[in-house]
Amino acid sequence: xxxxxxxxxxxxxxxxxxxxxxxxxxxxxxxxxxxxxxxxxxxxxxxxxxxxxxxxxxxxxxxxxxxxxxxxxxxxxxxxxxxxxxxxxxxxxxxxxxxxxxxxxxxxxxxxxxxxxxxxxxxxxxxxxxxxxxxxxxxxxxxxxxxx
Amino acid sequence: xxxxxxxxxxxxxxxxxxxxxxxxxxxxxxxxxxxxxxxxxxxxxxxxxxxxxxxxxxxxxxxxxxxxxxxxxxxxxxxxxxxxxxxxxxxxxxxxxxxxxxxxxxxxxxxxxxxxxxxxxxxxxxxxxxxxxxxxxxxxxxxxxxxxxxxxxxxxxxxxxxxxxxxxxxxxxxxxxxxxxxxxxxxxxxxxxxxxxxxxxxxxxxxxxxxxxxxxxxxxxxxxxxxxxxxxxxxxxxxxxxxxxxxxxxxxxxxxxxxxxxxxxxxxxxxxxxxxxxxxxxxxxxxxxxxxxxxxxxxxxxxxxxxxxxxxxxxxxxxxxxxxxxxxxxxxxxxxxxxxxxxxxxxxxxxxxxxxxxxxxxxxxxxxxxxxxxxxxxxxxxxxxxxxxxxxxxxxxxxxxxxxxxxxxxxxxxxxxx
Numbered sequence: 001x002x003x004x005x006x007x008x009x010x011x012x013x014x015x016x017x018x019x020x021x022x023x024x025x026x027x028x029x030x031x032x033x034x035x036x037x038x039x040x041x042x043x044x045x046x047x048x049x050x051x052x053x054x055x056x057x058x059x060x061x062x063x064x065x066x067x068x069x070x071x072x073x074x075x076x077x078x079x080x081x082x083x084x085x086x087x088x089x090x091x092x093x094x095x096x097x098x099x100x101x102x103x104x105x106x107x108x109x110x111x112x113x114x115x116x117x118x119x120x121x122x123x124x125x126x127x128x129x130x131x132x133x134x135x136x137x138x139x140x141x142x143x144x145x146x147x148x
Numbered sequence: 149x150x151x152x153x154x155x156x157x158x159x160x161x162x163x164x165x166x167x168x169x170x171x172x173x174x175x176x177x178x179x180x181x182x183x184x185x186x187x188x189x190x191x192x193x194x195x196x197x198x199x200x201x202x203x204x205x206x207x208x209x210x211x212x213x214x215x216x217x218x219x220x221x222x223x224x225x226x227x228x229x230x231x232x233x234x235x236x237x238x239x240x241x242x243x244x245x246x247x248x249x250x251x252x253x254x255x256x257x258x259x260x261x262x263x264x265x266x267x268x269x270x271x272x273x274x275x276x277x278x279x280x281x282x283x284x285x286x287x288x289x290x291x292x293x294x295x296x297x298x299x300x301x302x303x304x305x306x307x308x309x310x311x312x313x314x315x316x317x318x319x320x321x322x323x324x325x326x327x328x329x330x331x332x333x334x335x336x337x338x339x340x341x342x343x344x345x346x347x348x349x350x351x352x353x354x355x356x357x358x359x360x361x362x363x364x365x366x367x368x369x370x371x372x373x374x375x376x377x378x379x380x381x382x383x384x385x386x387x388x389x390x391x392x393x394x395x396x397x398x399x400x401x402x403x404x405x406x407x408x409x410x411x412x413x414x415x416x417x418x419x420x421x422x423x424x425x426x427x428x429x430x431x432x433x434x435x436x437x438x439x440x441x442x443x444x445x446x447x448x449x450x451x452x453x454x455x456x457x458x459x460x461x462x463x464x465x466x467x468x469x470x471x472x473x474x475x476x477x478x479x480x481x482x483x484x485x486x487x488x489x490x491x492x493x494x495x496x497x498x499x500x501x502x503x504x505x506x507x508x509x510x511x512x513x514x515x516x517x518x519x520x521x522x523x524x525x526x527x528x529x530x531x532x533x534x535x536x537x538x539x540x541x542x543x544x545x546x547x548x549x550x551x552x553x554x555x556x557x558x559x560x561x562x563x564x565x566x
Contacts, residue, residue, distance in 0.1 A: 004180070004513060005509075005510060005513050005564070008509065009506075009564065014564075014565070018501075018565075039521060040504075040505050040520070040521050040522075040535065040536055041521065041522050041526065041529065041535035041536050042535065043535075063503075063535065064503060065503035065504075065505040065506050066502075066503060066506045066565070067505075067506070069503075120509065122509075123505070123509060126505060
């Protein structure tokens with residue numbers, strides 16, 4: 001396998017795509033939204049429970065490619081315990097890492113495994129679908145977002 | 149020599165694929181450092197040098213507007229367009245060049261029929277009949293028309309092999325049916341419809357048939373008179389010609405009864421502020437300056453295909469498809485979607501546990517271009533309860549060695565996600 005491919009499909013990504021964490025519906029979520037990528041037909045639902053101003057639980061459902069599944073899975077791990085404002089900040093850093101040149105993936109922790117996706121412009125939307133959906137859920141912007 | 153080895157060398161059918169490949173400069177490209185294996189021909193085909201040269205020649209030597217001026221360049225450009233129209237007529241065996249309308253592509257051709265013939269003839273409570281394997285471009289224009297007219301869009305479902313059962317098609321035709329729209333060949337599954345029989349059934353019910361021929365004309369000889377098709381649409385870019393040019397064939401009687409599609413120059417005979425008199429066929433449907441370069445390129449593409457011969461192309465592709473189908477069905481945990489007995493040039497497949505987009509990216513790294521996604525045919529995907537497939541689609545310049553590369557690529561995908 002070429003080194004390029006291992007940059008994209010890092011071990012953590014392949015692991016989370018095969019064994020996604022926090023997959024399934026939450027009991028009584030306070031926020032939720034659905035996301036859709038019309039290019040590939042992938043759909044994801046993100047559910048969030050916010051208690052005392054902090055995200056205490058996250059869950060996702062849907063079927064997608066390895067990148068989008070791993071992205072949703074890692075999102076649910078990364079944002080637990082954060083405030084909605086902190087989650088938005090993480091969204092912005094994650095988005096910048098995937099779309100801008102020469103940015104260090106600093107303080108993104110495990111999410112830095114997605115830095116290789118930037119070299120695959122056709123796949124950026126796979127990695128950001130769950131994040132756009134999460135933002136819509138937190139902002140209460142209705143039920144469905146699209147990557148287009 | 150074994151049949152496999154013969155096919156690899158392109159000698160099984162006396163078809164010199166190595167020589168043909170030399171005509172396509174892009175096939176010498178390397179992708180991610182690997183030789184390009186182009187298996188996305190149902191999306192768009194590659195262009196032979198003759199087509200590329202024809203565009204350069206037009207812009208270098210006789211670029212001018214058509215039907216406008218008395219000067220020499222305009223005459224040459226006009227003549228080139230007329231020559232292509234005659235080549236297209238002969239290519240699909242239309243009765244007259246009046247029946248060949250130049251459009252942007254299959255999509256525009258289908259919209260033209262919907263917005264003219266459709267709006268003129270469909271009324272509230274009427275039905276437009278389509279099939280479950282249509283491309284979005286042969287669904288949405290009819291849906292828009294039906295919404296406008298409070299008419300009903302009726303769909304004949306496909307079976308598990310991706311075939312339209314003829315008895316269900318016949319049963320769906322009724323006294324409210326005003327129009328049938330069908331693909332000749334399915335872009336997502338490769339199914340070849342028994343079009344002559346279906347048109348006969350529709351005509352017996354008194355219903356005209358619009359055919360989406362985009363995936364048929366590059367692969368098999370098409371005779372619109374033998375089919376008795378009322379309208380037949382196709383795109384130049386899938387036929388080894390340039391993008392932006394396509395053809396609508398229509399029976400003269402129908403075209404004459406239709407109102408114009410767009411208003412503008414070229415489609416008029418005389419204009420005053422009170423009244424416009426429309427031009428004769430085919431110009432009535434060709435408002436504005438046409439895509440002259442595209443028309444020139446389409447003519448060159450048809451000449452190129454005629455030199456090889458569509459019968460020889462069809463025979464070679466048939467063997468290549470059989471070879472590919474056999475090789476892919478022998479792979480473990482790989483399932484072919486679309487198993488009609490009569491297919492052309494398309495293999496859609498699923499690899500267990502791997503999403504088509506991941507398949508597409510990993511194949512791309514090996515220089516192999518395939519399409520992944522819903523192929524603009526979401527209802528087909530819904531029918532098989534999948535979101536997407538990986539699709540390899542063939543042209544006559546593909547080889548058995550390229551199929552072997554695809555098979556090796558699929559194995560790599562499986563290793564990677566094992």
